[in-house]
Amino acid sequence: MxxxxxxxxxxxxxxxxxxxxxxxxTTKKVKYIKSVMHGFSLFKNNIFKxxxxxxxxxxxxxxxxxxxxxxxxxxxFYTVEHGQTISAVASQMKFSNFINSEDLFKVSVLxxxxxxxxxxxxxxxxxxxxxxxxxxxxxxxxxxxVLIPEGMTVKxxxxxxxxxxxxxxxIECEKTEIKSDKLEPKAVCNLKEGDLFPDTxxxxxxxxxxxxxxxxxxxxxxxxxxxxxxxRSMPTPLKSWDEVITLASIxxxxxxxxxxxxxxxxVYLNRLRKTMKLQADPTIxxxxxxxxxxxxxxxxxxxxxxxxxPYNTYINFGLPPAPIAxxxxxxxxxxxxxxxxxxxxxxxxxxxxxKFAKSYEEHKKNQADWxxxxxxxxxxxx
Numbered sequence: 001m002x003x004x005x006x007x008x009x010x011x012x013x014x015x016x017x018x019x020x021x022x023x024x025x026t027t028k029k030v031k032y033i034k035s036v037m038h039g040f041s042l043f044k045n046n047i048f049k050x051x052x053x054x055x056x057x058x059x060x061x062x063x064x065x066x067x068x069x070x071x072x073x074x075x076x077f078y079t080v081e082h083g084q085t086i087s088a089v090a091s092q093m094k095f096s097n098f099i100n101s102e103d104l105f106k107v108s109v110l111x112x113x114x115x116x117x118x119x120x121x122x123x124x125x126x127x128x129x130x131x132x133x134x135x136x137x138x139x140x141x142x143x144x145x146v147l148i149p150e151g152m153t154v155k156x157x158x159x160x161x162x163x164x165x166x167x168x169x170x171i172e173c174e175k176t177e178i179k180s181d182k183l184e185p186k187a188v189c190n191l192k193e194g195d196l197f198p199d200t201x202x203x204x205x206x207x208x209x210x211x212x213x214x215x216x217x218x219x220x221x222x223x224x225x226x227x228x229x230x231x232r233s234m235p236t237p238l239k240s241w242d243e244v245i246t247l248a249s250i251x252x253x254x255x256x257x258x259x260x261x262x263x264x265x266x267v268y269l270n271r272l273r274k275t276m277k278l279q280a281d282p283t284i285x286x287x288x289x290x291x292x293x294x295x296x297x298x299x300x301x302x303x304x305x306x307x308x309x310p311y312n313t314y315i316n317f318g319l320p321p322a323p324i325a326x327x328x329x330x331x332x333x334x335x336x337x338x339x340x341x342x343x344x345x346x347x348x349x350x351x352x353x354x355k356f357a358k359s360y361e362e363h364k365k366n367q368a369d370w371x372x373x374x375x376x377x378x379x380x381x382x
Contacts, residue, residue, distance in 0.1 A: 070131075071100050072123045077142060079206065082118040089116065089136070099129050108133035117141075120206040142205040146212055150198040150328035151252045153286075153293040154191050157198075157216075157326065161209040169208035188214040193291075194245040194323030196220055223332070235338055237272050242322070248331040249323035250313075253282035253293070257353050261334035266341040267356065276344070278313040286324040287311045293325055350377070 078098065080089055086109050090102035099105050108130050109116060116133075119141035123132065134140075144166040148157055158171040173189035187195070188210055196213065197220035203212060224241050238244055251264050268278055281300060286293050287309040305312070311320040345363035346354040350373035357363035 069100070070126050070128050071097055072125050072127045073097075074125060076123050077120055077205065078123055079120045080116060080118045080136060084118065086114075086116060093132070098123055099132065101129070104129050105133055109137060112137040119204060122205070143202050144205045144207075146201045146203055148196070148198040148201070148216060148326075150331070151249075151293075151325050152198060153291055153325050154193055154196065155292050156294065157196060157213075158209075161212060164209075166205050167203075167209045167212060168206050169210060171209045171213065173210065188217055191217065192322060193325055194220075194242070194249060194327065196326040197223065198326050198328050220326075223329070227336070232336070234336060235269055238269075238335070243319055244332065244335050245327060246319045246323045248327040248335045249325040250278070250280045250282055250320075251334055252327045252331040253285070253325055254280065255354060258330045260353055261330055262337060262339040263341060263343065263356060264346065264354070265334040265338040267343045267346055269335075269338055270342065270344055272318065274344070275317065277315075277317055278319070280313045283311050283313045283320055283324055286320075350374075 076098075078093065078096070086106055087102070090099070090105040093099045093105065094102045112133060116136035117139035119139060121132075121135050121140070122142035127135075144164070146161070146164060146167070148160065152160070161167060161171055173186065191213065196216040199216070199219065201212065201215060203215065227241065234244055238247065247265065247268060250268065251261050255261060255264050268280070271278055282293075284300060284304050284307065285295055287307050288304055289295065305314040308315070310316060311324065313320060341356070342358050343356040345357040345360065345366075347357075347363065347366045347370050349355045350370065355366040355369070357366055
């Protein structure tokens with residue numbers, strides 16, 4: 001019996017030992033698996049970090065070559081012709097050393113929508129491929145400023161435009177342009193004094209001179225339409241918009257001072273109401289310069305006042321048949337809102353303005369003062 005108990009104890013110990021060994025092996029396997037998994041996790045994290053670093057480097061290089069690096073050495077202009085393909089533009093700019101890669105330019109354009117606009121673009125040092133692509137995508141074309149001074153005649157304005165090198169083309173219409181599709185004369189091809197609105201125009205560099213004239217014509221036309229739609233009346237005895245512009249053109253040439261334009265307007269309107277000749281010197285200048293409107297330093301003599309012409313307001317009553325210059329907004333406003341005066345005469349005051357008079361006697365005194373001023377100026381400059 002004793003031997004049987006000893007045998008059972010021995011078996012129990014053996015089983016217990018085997019269990020411990022199995023448990024130890026299992027623990028080791030678990031630790032090994034955990035170790036492997038931890039190593040894999042570290043490897044995976046490192047891979048992501050390495051990939052992120054590589055991606056960041058690639059993006060930095062892309063940003064440098066596309067959005068930072070510039071190959072433009074000096075201010076220059078590049079024209080994208082109408083209908084020109086992106087590939088053709090990329091090739092030309094690469095050839096001209098404005099960009100370093102055609103593909104980078106095309107990718108940049110593609111990322112912005114895949115289209116570019118025609119026109120002339122100003123490229124400056126510091127302009128990257130991305131900046132150039134953005135300009136062409138948005139149509140940020142180069143511009144130029146055209147200043148048309150008030151009081152210029154059509155001839156003077158055309159001469160002015162011909163001397164602006166950033167504009168293109170002529171100032172006269174070709175035979176094929178004179179008539180539109182409706183077989184009616186194009187307005188810009190038959191300009192008259194008063195048709196254009198003097199102003200500062202910011203236009204696309206390389207725009208045609210005829211387009212600038214048309215822009216100025218349309219602006220004056222819009223002013224006319226705005227006034228007609230306002231329902232306001234004009235001062236007597238004026239009867240039409242053409243008469244408003246005709247009188248405004250005389251005022252525009254008479255005085256450079258905006259503040260006295262309404263007073264000058266009142267003088268001429270008072271004379272028209274009393275059926276007096278306007279006797280406006282600018283109308284004589286327009287006649288003897290054949291529509292140029294500039295004496296170029298020459299004096300106006302009494303013999304000029306007898307020149308036969310419907311524009312001569314010294315020998316004809318009423319307004320000239322048409323304007324003698326192109327007028328600004330202030331001259332038009334002066335005619336439509338004249339000062340309330342009884343003045344009938346005015347003469348230069350020697351300071352860029354005028355002295356006004358209600359009677360001829362007062363006017364003669366003002367004329368005498370002006371002659372003394374001119375005499376003093378002549379002696380001073382002698």
